[in-house]
Amino acid sequence: MRAFGVRLWAGLRALWTRLGGLPVPPRWVRYTLVGLVVVLACAVYGVTTASVRASLGPHNATYEVTTNSVITVDLGPLGTVQLESPLPASLGATVRIEEIPDDLTSVDSATTLNALASDVQSYLQFFSGPSATISYIAKALIQDAGRRAGAALGVVVLISAVGYLALGSARRRELGVPLARGTWAITAGVAIVALVGGTVVTNRATTSLYEVGAQASSVFDGTALEGARITGRLSGVIETYGGQLVGVYRDNENFYAGANSKLTEAWQLRAEEDLAAADLLVENAASDSPERAGSGDDSAATDGSAATTDPGEQGSTTDDTASPSEDESSQEKAAEIDEKDIVTLLMVSDLHCNTGMSPLIKNLATLSGAKVVLNGGDSTINGTAVERFCVDSFAGAVPKGATMVQSDGNHDSSITSGQARDAGVTVLDGKVVEVEGIRILGDSDPNETRIGQGSTSVTGETYTQAGERLRDVACEAKDPVDLLLIHTPAVGDPVLASGCVPIQLSGHKHVRIGPQVVGQGIRYVSSTTAGAVEGAATIGPLNGVAQMTVFRFDTERRVMLDYRVVAVYPDGSVEVGAPMTFPLVPTVVESLTGQAPETVTDTPADTPVDTDTPSTDPAGP
Structure with a gap:
């Protein structure tokens, strides 16, 4: 060994000398x-x-x-x-x-x-x-x-x-x-x-x-930790009881994988039904047109037409002398322009760290072609630093090319807001943001709720004061605001009363409400996307119905066209609702009909109301 070391040292010195001569x-x-x-x-x-x-x-x-x-x-x-x-x-x-x-x-x-x-x-x-x-x-x-x-x-x-x-x-x-x-x-x-x-x-x-x-x-085996080696006292515990935990994990994975597959099937089935319904409408219109043209009865053009006419079509004229081919070409061109101006939005809310829903959110956003994912808040349970993985999971559910816009709720915190921004989410902070041509206003909830501790105001504002501040921002904005996204519905009361924002989207209630007229606008309250049920955990297979809503917004006429509700049930089945026409704002309805629509001033009897009592339910509002 000593001789080998001597030879190695001599060889290295010779190499050093030779290289030094270069x-x-x-x-x-x-x-x-x-x-x-x-x-x-x-x-x-x-x-x-x-x-x-x-x-x-x-x-x-x-x-x-x-x-x-x-x-x-x-x-x-x-x-x-x-x-x-x-x-x-x-x-x-x-x-x-x-x-x-x-x-x-x-x-x-x-x-x-x-x-x-x-x-x-x-x-x-x-x-x-x-x-x-x-x-x-x-x-x-x-x-x-x-x-x-x-x-x-x-x-x-x-x-x-x-x-x-x-x-x-x-x-x-x-x-x-x-x-x-x-x-x-x-x-x-x-x-x-x-x-x-x-x-x-x-x-x-x-x-x-x-x-x-x-x-x-x-x-x-068969999990994300496959091949893991366990040492120490934990080894015996895992070998004895780990199978039970893995069984729960697999049940959870299988449930959401099955629900995701059924979501795809339900969406495709609904698309076929929508197409068949559209073809039937075209067929009925074609069969009725000769009779209408020959009757000379103009009542169809004056009676009731206002109720089905979009505000952007008021005052438009048509050329009665246009040939059928020209008229058809014009309609096709108009349809093409309309599609180009339409932006699809997907709304989720009150996810409460149910990351099992993340694949379904991404799947629905992809199927619907959503360019904007609206998060109505309460992404977490307690707004802590260790819940980052929930925030990252939901942010990762946004398809490439789409944007998530988030209004944090009372179960979130400033920590949650920072984590979401780090993940690429647009977090509303009291200013107007424009996403895909839609101008959106919102802010974090003025209250923070902690398990076992109740709710406190972290900003020093009441719901009314927060709403008045947002109202002033909307009314003073250079360009009209299209949507108010705020977690607690009551915050939007002063904003909708002012008429400066036509549409409010909220969550918090864990039940779907509306769309309904409130003040001078329309309010829609999304149900929970976590399937949250009072007293039950939001992890594992769903305990309640999880809902998501798909909206379509026309950026040219600045109106919400329609919405459809997608529901995932505790048995893993999925229902995709038919598209429903979104109501016109009261000022437009009044100009068309001469009558102001009924305004909702009280919370519906079947709607949970906010209380100041401490909540010990991790999925509670």
């Missing part, structure tokens, strides 16, 4: 090589030391990058969960589980069971949709690695600059000559060190992967 490269080559070495070294440092604090289920957790190709979840005295890493270049990660934050739930003698139930929901929600959390963690680690690499590069540059000035020109020339002559030798040395280091890391990673594969638990 011609000195130009200065730009030397500087480029030095720059590459420094940048690569800083990048490696940044990646291998990156860490981020985030959540795992209901826990706070610290994520750190490793170089062993293994994802290790450290549960302290309980043991670890180890899984093959999907990261490239032999990179892995260690997740150190910390305590459940005390702001997630209020744990006292009256609410302990609710707190524990909420924690279980968080675990199941994470395992049923880990991709949202993984996506966020990966992005956060990349950002932290970039910051660390940049900081390291800055330190190197600073030290180099200080050393450059401290040495002086004479000393720099003295040291520069031998370094320049040894450029290739130094480069070869760095390459050898990198090669040896990479080989060692790869061997460690291969060994770690072998250990994970050899001791993989069969409990998680």
Whole structure:
């Protein structure tokens, strides 16, 4: 062994001498090589030391990058969960589980069971949709690695600059000559060190992967944790009771996968029925037209026509002398223009962290061609940092090219708003935003509700004061506002009374109300998209009916054309409603009929009303 070491050292010295005898490269080559070495070294440092604090289920957790190709979840005295890493270049990660934050739930003698139930929901929600959390963690680690690499590069540059000035020109020339002559030798040395280091890391990673594969638990087969290796005391617990948890997980996955498939079938069936109905209308119109033309009775053009005429068509004229082909061509052109001006919107609300609905939201948005997904708020249960995976899951349900616009609810928080913005969601904050040509106004709910603690005003505003502020924004806007999106319906009362916004869309009630006339506008209240039922968790197969609403808005005439309700039932069946004409705003109805429509001033008897009593139901309004 000693002789081998002597020969190796002699060989390296000979290589060094030979490389040192090569011609000195130009200065730009030397500087480029030095720059590459420094940048690569800083990048490696940044990646291998990156860490981020985030959540795992209901826990706070610290994520750190490793170089062993293994994802290790450290549960302290309980043991670890180890899984093959999907990261490239032999990179892995260690997740150190910390305590459940005390702001997630209020744990006292009256609410302990609710707190524990909420924690279980968080675990199941994470395992049923880990991709949202993984996506966020990966992005956060990349950002932290970039910051660390940049900081390291800055330190190197600073030290180099200080050393450059401290040495002086004479000393720099003295040291520069031998370094320049040894450029290739130094480069070869760095390459050898990198090669040896990479080989060692790869061997460690291969060994770690072998250990994970050899001791993989069969409990998680067929799940996102397939191949996981359990160590410590947790191993016995998982092997004994893990099957029950995995059974719940699979029931949840199967339910929503089945419901999603039925959604596609129901949408296609409804499309066929709509097409057949449209063909029948055209056929009836064609058969009636000769009789109408020959009767000379103009009453059809004057009696009742106002009730079915769109406001944008008032005052229009037609050329009675146009030939049939010209008239048909004009109709086709008008239809083409109309379709171009129509924007489809999908509204969801009160999701309460039911990430099982995310695939259905994405599917319906895709099937309907929605360009805007309106989120009426209450995406979370308690508005905490560890519920980020819920926010990311819903934001990830928006198809490519579409935009989610969100008005946070009383179960959300400023933390929720920040998480949604990070995920690319347009969060309303009291200003008018324009999305796909539609001008939308809204804001977060003035109240925040916490489990076991009731509701408090975080802004110092009442519902009326918040509504008056939004009313002033709408009435002073340079361009008319098309929609008011606000979580609690009562906030919109002053806005609709002013006539400055024609349509309000809200949630909060967990029942669908309207569309109905309120003040000088039309209000539509969406039901819960989580299937939330009082006293029942919003995780797992649905306990109640989950609803979504598809709207069509004409950006040329600034009117809502129609809406249809899509309902997902607890038995997994799906019903896609027929399109319903959206009511005209009162001012238009009055101008057409000479009579003002009836205004709703009281909440319907079957509608839950807001109360100030503390709610212990995680899915409650």
